[in-house]
Amino acid sequence: MDMKQHCVKLSVQPSRGLVDEKFTVLVQNLLPGFQLTIHALHQCEDGHSWEAFAHYTANATSIVNVSQDPSLGGTYSGVEPMGLLWSLRPVPGSKTGLRLRKMNVQTPMGVTISVYQGHQKEGFLDQVLLASVVVERWYMAPGVRRVPITEGRLTATLFLPSGPGPFPGLLDLWGWGGKLVEYRAALLASHGIASMALDYLTPKETGRMVDNDYFETAYRVLEQHPQILGSRIAMLGLSFGAGVTLRMAVYSKGLKLSCAVCINGSHVQPIDGPLEQIMTYFNKNVEKTRFDEDNQLICRDLMLPIPTDPSLKVDVGRLQCPLLLVVGEDDQNWPTYESAMDMREMMERAGNSHLLTVLSYKNAGHLIQPPFTPFTRASTFKSVTIPPFTMMALWGGELVAHSRAQEDAWRKTLVFLRENLYGDMKPGALFSNL
Amino acid sequence: MLHCTEEPGMYSAHCGIIIMNFCHLQHKAQVPGGVHWTSSCRPAPLLTASPVCALIDDKISIRGHFLPPRCPVTVCAQMQSDDGDLWEAFAHFNTNLDGTVNLTRDPSVGGSYLGCEPMGLLWGLQPAPGAREGLRLRKKKVETPYVMLMSLLKGHVSPSERPSTELAAVTAERWYMAPGVRRIEIRQKGVVGTLFLPPGPGPFPAMLDLWGMGGGLVEYRSALFASRGYASFSLAYIGHKDLPGPQNRINVGDPYFKSAFQLLQDHPQVYPDRIGIIGLSFGVYLTLRLANHSDIKPSCLICINGPAGSTIKLRDADDRTEQMENDQKYWTYDDQGNVSFRAVSLPANLSPESKVKLEHLTCPLMYIVGEDDLSASSIENANLIEETLSATGKSQLFTRLSYPGAGHLIEPPYTPNSRVSLWSVKPQKLATLWGGHLAPHAAAQEDSWKKILEFMETNLRH
Numbered sequence: 023m024d025m026k027q028h029c030v031k032l033s034v035q036p037s038r039g040l041v042d043e044k045f046t047v048l049v050q051n052l053l054p055g056f057q058l059t060i061h062a063l064h065q066c067e068d069g070h071s072w073e074a075f076a077h078y079t080a081n082a083t084s085i086v087n088v089s090q091d092p093s094l095g096g097t098y099s100g101v102e103p104m105g106l107l108w109s110l111r112p113v114p115g116s117k118t119g120l121r122l123r124k125m126n127v128q129t130p131m132g133v134t135i136s137v138y139q140g141h142q143k144e145g146f147l148d149q150v151l152l153a154s155v156v157v158e159r160w161y162m163a164p165g166v167r168r169v170p171i172t173e174g175r176l177t178a179t180l181f182l183p184s185g186p187g188p189f190p191g192l193l194d195l196w197g198w199g200g201k202l203v204e205y206r207a208a209l210l211a212s213h214g215i216a217s218m219a220l221d222y223l224t225p226k227e228t229g230r231m232v233d234n235d236y237f238e239t240a241y242r243v244l245e246q247h248p249q250i251l252g253s254r255i256a257m258l259g260l261s262f263g264a265g266v267t268l269r270m271a272v273y274s275k276g277l278k279l280s281c282a283v284c285i286n287g288s289h290v291q292p293i294d295g296p297l298e299q300i301m302t303y304f305n306k307n308v309e310k311t312r313f314d315e316d317n318q319l320i321c322r323d324l325m326l327p328i329p330t331d332p333s334l335k336v337d338v339g340r341l342q343c344p345l346l347l348v349v350g351e352d353d354q355n356w357p358t359y360e361s362a363m364d365m366r367e368m369m370e371r372a373g374n375s376h377l378l379t380v381l382s383y384k385n386a387g388h389l390i391q392p393p394f395t396p397f398t399r400a401s402t403f404k405s406v407t408i409p410p411f412t413m414m415a416l417w418g419g420e421l422v423a424h425s426r427a428q429e430d431a432w433r434k435t436l437v438f439l440r441e442n443l444y445g446d447m448k449p450g451a452l453f454s455n456l
Numbered sequence: 457m458l459h460c461t462e463e464p465g466m467y468s469a470h471c472g473i474i475i476m477n478f479c480h481l482q483h484k485a486q487v488p489g490g491v492h493w494t495s496s497c498r499p500a501p502l503l504t505a506s507p508v509c510a511l512i513d514d515k516i517s518i519r520g521h522f523l524p525p526r527c528p529v530t531v532c533a534q535m536q537s538d539d540g541d542l543w544e545a546f547a548h549f550n551t552n553l554d555g556t557v558n559l560t561r562d563p564s565v566g567g568s569y570l571g572c573e574p575m576g577l578l579w580g581l582q583p584a585p586g587a588r589e590g591l592r593l594r595k596k597k598v599e600t601p602y603v604m605l606m607s608l609l610k611g612h613v614s615p616s617e618r619p620s621t622e623l624a625a626v627t628a629e630r631w632y633m634a635p636g637v638r639r640i641e642i643r644q645k646g647v648v649g650t651l652f653l654p655p656g657p658g659p660f661p662a663m664l665d666l667w668g669m670g671g672g673l674v675e676y677r678s679a680l681f682a683s684r685g686y687a688s689f690s691l692a693y694i695g696h697k698d699l700p701g702p703q704n705r706i707n708v709g710d711p712y713f714k715s716a717f718q719l720l721q722d723h724p725q726v727y728p729d730r731i732g733i734i735g736l737s738f739g740v741y742l743t744l745r746l747a748n749h750s751d752i753k754p755s756c757l758i759c760i761n762g763p764a765g766s767t768i769k770l771r772d773a774d775d776r777t778e779q780m781e782n783d784q785k786y787w788t789y790d791d792q793g794n795v796s797f798r799a800v801s802l803p804a805n806l807s808p809e810s811k812v813k814l815e816h817l818t819c820p821l822m823y824i825v826g827e828d829d830l831s832a833s834s835i836e837n838a839n840l841i842e843e844t845l846s847a848t849g850k851s852q853l854f855t856r857l858s859y860p861g862a863g864h865l866i867e868p869p870y871t872p873n874s875r876v877s878l879w880s881v882k883p884q885k886l887a888t889l890w891g892g893h894l895a896p897h898a899a900a901q902e903d904s905w906k907k908i909l910e911f912m913e914t915n916l917r918h
Binding site for chain 1: 499502503504510514521605607619625626629631635636683685918
């Protein structure tokens, strides 16, 4: 059955949106029973191409609505409104170990969504293209301001929401990879939280790792900002950043956090001495790392078993602010699940477990990111240790479960942050447009 | 998108966004102990808009959160036109028991509009106090968005009481062009226009887009059609520097309009047998005249508030255009001295030989009437066209949409109507009456646009 291009109508609504907004992909004026492939293509900043595709068959209504109709195969199957984004993967022939990350948040992620005739699996450039639209996905909402921070020795970028404020503030930390990664902070600012992305690992002139005072300086910059409410500052960390967050939340006199969010991290670290000691501690246990059959590095055993020695764990029993733990149960990089269970036990014993919320996701891996971020089970990773090393790190997780976890965790993280930062609200008042 | 990179506390002029409140930033008093002078320990409430980057004809949902229950608030919208004029609208609400306000659910109890009107802050925009007289909101640069700053104010106040009562704000963008739409300037075979192509391989069904005697090149409706999947060609025929002759006269005739249609047909990304024509005001006459040629076969015609004939004569071949008739004798004035051109296009006043012979029509024709049109005799011309078609057994081709309270300028939705504006009638600008009352005109724009797109869908895609 041949389809005339003039008939087929492809629309994606909205065609411009924030990266965590859902869209509706609609293909209309098809003939009943017509087979088509919907294809998504994105070229990322480093030049690699990522694609996703799904097979549909038009029913009697001659419409395919990705939010309502099942994919019969492709990079995802079943009814998946946003599958065209989270199932994006490097195109055939790409080099291995790629990971999709937007470093320049002032431009959008452009995705071309196309309709091809038939159920296609490959060679899309040679197929009959029926229709195509371009979609822009933004980390920064209009009016959000990006402010590079140069105070102290900080390497940081502050994102301020639109409006007069005052806004609650947030310190945003990533993990071992270092570099200033801005996209999560930009997105949080798009939701009303003044957020500072903080790089604390890229080696500085001193040649030494930063210590507590670095984070205290960052906190002070937020606290003293004319548009930020000093009494409502949170901290959010992923991976090693989660450990730093716990350390600061419990031990730092200079930080008074309204709440903390830890994604796939651990409280296991030597608490005496400077932050650098943590590196030494990990190096000592490095023989516990192992490789799987694909030669991918599994680091989770480095910190196992969870020590009983209190000098090797952040004493979360002393935590005085609400804590949200996001756990990918299949995290192969950090022992997130075991750490979360141990933290819960410590807090129950200390009597402050009412502060703890654990979101635990079966088959989700280490890199729990904003929703619809393409899933990466393993990728090339270059650490900032001295000497640095590059390896193929196994993050873990399974495509569908991990993608669901990202969506659910982000929604609940925003609710948690708003509950604690905007405060005094009844649950019905909390807003979710996700 | 316009984003600022700036030092905290400074305002970066290149952003092009008026964010007046930043000039009134509350600077911290360096009080010992770091207590803020605002003394509040709670962040400001939140104002959200979704989608935050929408097309002009998309609805947006505006909501306020984290407010006290049952308290008066004002939501206010401000937008700067391409000419730098400030337009604003505001509405008064009382928050819900849960401390929210939701413009999709809640009625305005005062301000630019009343009642529950999700898009009222957009079509209710008016020139801000102190603005120039006789303004009309029209986007000249379609490649950039309108940037709307929406604010949540404490109490039932007017926008001039920002920033003292401002609680929260959000910026939204409103676009005529979707991502991937291509804008192509056309200066070919004497034809002057702008072509908009949708993203994708094509070929596409297309529209020829004609406006009125205001002249120049009006691109925004075409840009929006392309954003909805149709190639669209905005054509200039008067008042453009690239057209021949003096700018205050029409110096082109039938061959020009035929060339434009053929140019569209010949374009590799346009389906030659799926082209419609849309005309507003004098553009209606041009639409009907063009469709009347036996070798021009449009798939459909859309006529908005315009005449089926003319008081001026267009060039047929090499003749010079006749001087414009002195139709000032048909002009009327209201008690404020605003001029209405309505009577000029009364069928009785149109030159008989100019009235288009509709009996040759072969495609569906939709005629849209603003019943309060003070610039053209739309009702009478609609009647004339309907009668003519009926008489030749073609009434099944005719569809009429008629909107009480709507004026002459029925345009894409969610843009404000100007009942009167300063309009160029050489040698001077006149305060020209277009008609239309705010709310019914807005409703007409919303409904007619939906029906225009459906009409195009039926006739250009199937």
